[in-house]
Structures are given as C-alpha cells and as structure tokens.
Amino acid sequence: RDGVLxxxxxxxxxxxxxNGLPDDAITDVLVTSAGIVWVATMDSGVVRxxxxxxxxxxxxxxxAGNNTTVLAATADGAIWVGTxxxxxxxxxxxxxxxxxxxxxxxxxxITAILETSDGVLWVGTTRCLYRFxxxxxxxxNSEDMGFTIRGEHQAVRDLCLSSDGALWVAVYEHGV
Numbered sequence: 001r002d003g004v005l006x007x008x009x010x011x012x013x014x015x016x017x018x019n020g021l022p023d024d025a026i027t028d029v030l031v032t033s034a035g036i037v038w039v040a041t042m043d044s045g046v047v048r049x050x051x052x053x054x055x056x057x058x059x060x061x062x063x064a065g066n067n068t069t070v071l072a073a074t075a076d077g078a079i080w081v082g083t084x085x086x087x088x089x090x091x092x093x094x095x096x097x098x099x100x101x102x103x104x105x106x107x108x109x110i111t112a113i114l115e116t117s118d119g120v121l122w123v124g125t126t127r128c129l130y131r132f133x134x135x136x137x138x139x140x141n142s143e144d145m146g147f148t149i150r151g152e153h154q155a156v157r158d159l160c161l162s163s164d165g166a167l168w169v170a171v172y173e174h175g176v
Contacts, residue, residue: 001025004039015039020054021047030071030079038079040068046081062096064089064108072113074121082110088123099137114159114167122167124156129169145169 003016003024016024025042032038037049045058045066057063065086072080079091087100087108100108112124123130129140142155158170 004029004037015049020049022056027069028071030073032073032079038071038073040071040081041066043067046071046079057091057096059086062089062098064098064100069110070113072115074115075119080113080121082113082123084109088113099132111156112159112170114161116161116167117165122159124159124169127155129156142171145171 001024003014003021004026006013006015015021021039021041023041023044026039027042028040030038030040035051037051039047039049041047043066045056045061045063046068048055048057058066063081063083063086065083067084067086068081069084070082074080077093081089081091083089085108087098088110089096089098109126110123111126112122114122116122119134121132121134123132128142129145131138131140155171156169157172160168160170162168
C-alpha cells in the first residue's frame with residue numbers, strides 16, 4: 001500500500017497518491033515495449049503513465065471492474081486487464097471491451113493472463129483456465145487439468161511459456 005517504486009539504476013522514485021496515482025494499493029505493473037507503464041490498483045481501476053502524466057481508466061470508461069488484479073500486453077498492442085469479481089477487459093488504445101460471466105466465463109476473478117506465439121490468450125482464474133482465440137472461450141476445469149480444487153479461490157495462480165512453447169500452469173496446492 002505504498003504505491004509503485006521506480007529504480008533507474010542509481011535512484012529510487014516513489015509514485016503514489018501524493019504524486020499522481022489514484023490508489024496506493026498496487027496489484028500489478030506492466031511496462032510495454034513502447035515504454036508505457038500500466039499500473040493495476042486494488043480499488044481504483046488501472047492507470048497508464050507515459051513518463052509525464054497519468055491517465056486513469058475505471059468502469060466508467062468500460063473497464064470490467066475497478067479492483068484490478070493482473071495486466072498483460074499482447075502482440076497486437078492491446079492491454080488486457082484482469083479484475084477481481086468483474087471479468088477481463090481488453091484495451092486497444094481507444095476503447096475497452098469487457099468479458100464477464102455473460103460471455104460464458106465461469107468465474108470473474110482473474111489471476112493470470114498470457115498470450116502464446118499463435119495469438120491465443122490464456123486466462124487463469126480462481127476456478128479454471130480459459131483459452132481465447134479471439135472468437136471463442138474454451139474452459140479447462142481442474143478435472144481437465146488433472147486435479148481437484150480443494151477450496152474456494154484455489155485454482156490457477158500463474159502462467160508461463162517454456163522456450164519450446166509449452167504452457168506451464170502454476171496451480172494452488174497442486175504444483176505445476
């Protein structure tokens with residue numbers, strides 16, 4: 001709950017409510033290949049920083065929820081924002097598209113987002129894993145992945161790709 005810290009190799013700088021952030025409780029940070037910094041906040045949506053000014057996006061702008069959990073940038077330049085109890089949103093640089101339980105998502109608590117080299121988006125949640133090809137959402141329940149969820153909010157924790165393109169899924173209490 002102290003904001004975001006930036007280290008330039010010699011000095012530390014703190015960004016918080018006192019100098020531009022709408023919330024000091026930060027859940028994720030993303031820096032795009034263009035050097036734009038995105039900050040996910042616990043209760044105030046997401047914030048974009050271009051090095052000089054902050055721009056805030058909330059549900060009023062089309063974001064799925066203001067309690068944001070995870071950020072990802074995809075090859076097409078879009079920013080994906082996962083939320084807690086809101087779903088997932090995609091920002092194309094001009095507008096937001098949000099996907100929630102109305103789009104067949106079994107849970108709206110997003111824990112991880114990853115794009116593979118073929119442009120497929122993988123989305124981890126507290127209940128299951130999704131594969132989104134840009135048109136269709138495919139659900140992988142814990143049984144599909146070979147384990148049983150032992151309690152609420154205990155499914156996918158993180159996603160990554162190995163050098164050979166294989167998907168690795170970190171699962172709460174079950175390993176990878």
